[in-house]
Amino acid sequence: MINLTASIWVGALEQGLLYGVMVLGVYITFRVLDFPDLTVDGSFTLGGAVAARLIYSGYSPWLATFMGLAAGLIAGLCTGLLHTKVRIAPLLAGILMMIALYSINLRVMGGKSMLSLLRIDTVFTDITLLGIPKQLVVITLGLAFIIVICYLMFVFLQTEVGLALRATGDNEQMIRSLGVNTHYSKVVGLSLGNGLVGLSGALVAQYQSFSDAGMGIGMIVVGLASVIMGEVVIGNKTLRRTLIAVVIGSIIYRIVITFVMRIGLPATDLKLFTAVLVILAMAMPIVKEKLPAGKASER
Amino acid sequence: MLSLQGLKKTFNPGSINAKIALNELSLELKPGDFVCIIGGNGAGKSTLLNSIAGAFPVDRGKIVIDGQNVENQPEYARASFIGRVFQDPMMGTAASMTIEENLAMAVKRGSRRCLRRAISSQDRVFFSEQLSLLGLGLENRLSTRVGLLSGGQRQALTLLMATLVPPKLLLLDEHIASLDPGTAQIVLDLTQKIVSKEKLTTLMVTHNMEDALSIGNRTIMMHEGQIILDLTDKQRKNMSITDLLDMFKNASGVSMANDRMLLAN
Secondary structure (H helix, E strand, O other): OHHHHHHHHHHHHHHHHHHHHHHHHHHHHHHHOOOOOOHHHHHHHHHHHHHHHHHHOOOOHHHHHHHHHHHHHHHHHHHHHHHHOOOOOHHHHHHHHHHHHHHHHHHHOOOOOEEEOOOOOOHHHHHHOOOOOHHHHHHHHHHHHHHHHHHHHHHHOOEHHHHHHHHHHHOHHHHHHOOOOHHHHHHHHHHHHHHHHHHHHHHHHHHHOEEEOOOOOOHHHHHHHHHHHHHHHHOOOOHHHHHHHHHHHHHHHHHHHHHHHHOOOOHHHHHHHHHHHHHHHHHHHHHHHHOOHHHHHHO | OEEEEEEEEEEOOOOOOOEEEEEEEEEEEOOOOEEEEEEOOOOOHHHHHHHHHOOOOOOEEEEEEOOEEOOOOOHHHHOOOEEEEOOOOOOOOOOOOEHHHHHHHHOOOOOOOOOOEOOOHHHHHHHHHHHHHHOOOHHHOOOOEHHHOOHHHHHHHHHHHHHOOOOOEEEEEOOOOOOOHHHHHHHHHHHHHHHHHHOOEEEEEOOOHHHHHHOOOEEEEEEOOEEEEEEEHHHHHOOOHHHHHHHHHHHHOOOOOOHHHHHHO
16 A cells, blocks of 8 residues: 555656656746747657657667657747748747647657557666666656756756847847847747657657657646746746756646545546646736735835 | 938838838948937937847938948847947846846857857956946846846946947947936946947937037937937037027927926936
8 A cells, every 4th residue: 555655656756757858848938938839739749759650660769769859849940930930929839830730740640649659668668678676767767868958958058059048038139139140049949948848758658658649738738837836846046946946846746736636636637727726826926916915015 | 430321211101100210311420439319209319229220121221330231131140230228227138147147148249159158267257357347346246137236237237238349339229318317327427438448439319418418529419310410529519508409499490398308407
């Protein structure tokens, strides 16, 4: 009984790490670029679909995982071009890509809405061969991915290009007057963000041993919920802290989800629950302002 | 250094809201000219600066900076020639980033940005030196987020950022108008100090008649998208504020002395 409960929380941690890669991607588009990018719903599935199809066809799961990343990158690139070259508003550009990707994902999976990877080698079974105990395989690999990605992001966001990217989300007019082509930085940011989302999709598909056309639905909201919760709990004073916060946020989200399912919420209500979670987090500042009337007026 | 030939810009062309903001405007600036631009609301002062900077394309006319035609270049490309300070102190800096990060972005104006670490320890020394010239104590707050600074501090920082790599042309669009009088004076003094040290060619829009006559070496008055008065050294010295306001009235048939200008005096 104790073992069973423990394994559930381990599951939450595993998912928190694997989906954490997606949350880091959402952090790039949503927070760094200030671009509400709905492509995420499609590019997550795309990453999963591409990886699953390649693994299914006998390619190395590592190559397949990498191709999931590349596919997400291209999806983000398209959204970026739609926005900068065709001048479609951010939300609509994302929605268009999301819808287009739905059909593309079905094609990638050979017209099927689901592709099973049962009893096929994945990156996780691959590293079991290295002698890592079975229970720790996902956590080890997830943690390795998260650490490498966080480190690369930490370094990248402090390079000359990285600063330009952050400034594009902060004050576009200003960074343009300092000689940065903000169209370029938006395309770069959207590509990188969706690349990570695709990578996460590829890892999650292997983790759950299947990819399906609906696995990305609501992913952007999950990403937002995780980013917001992480920032509330850990804070966002420095870049290092924010990156850690984003990952912790992803883990907290999975723990919360696990908890509400344990107390009996049906799985089908999870998306509603996630949406409400985001709405509550968004409403917090307003509620804080209105509730303690005395404190607010003192300011 | 700057040559504008027959600039024309109409907003909302073809509609009932059509507004001719620049009407065949021409202007020549010698290297080191520091020009103050005055004029009533809607005279086209900001449009002029925005046109030069490339915020929008002009309908007609030539913009030549240091011998190079720039009217077809996008804003970010022209940035290698131009330093800008905006009226709104929030406009010129990135609030969520630190002082040193903002300076690091400014130091790259006009050169390629690479995947190199943006701030080295040498940079920090240089930034501190430059910040200490402002005399606002910012040199000890390199890693403070700019959003925590006051409007005046941010505007002084923007000024430093615009001139950190000396531009061929410095555009100041009422950059002290939204500051309190004390801070405005500090930023204005800094402006004069930096401009004279680097011998920058400068266009400064102002609403303060006294400043317009005392700062720089040339005063231009705009009305309905045209330059209606162009005063250089000698003429300028003999001009009083009352004369200037009268001249505006005579030239345009409209009194320019609105509340804001009177208060500014």
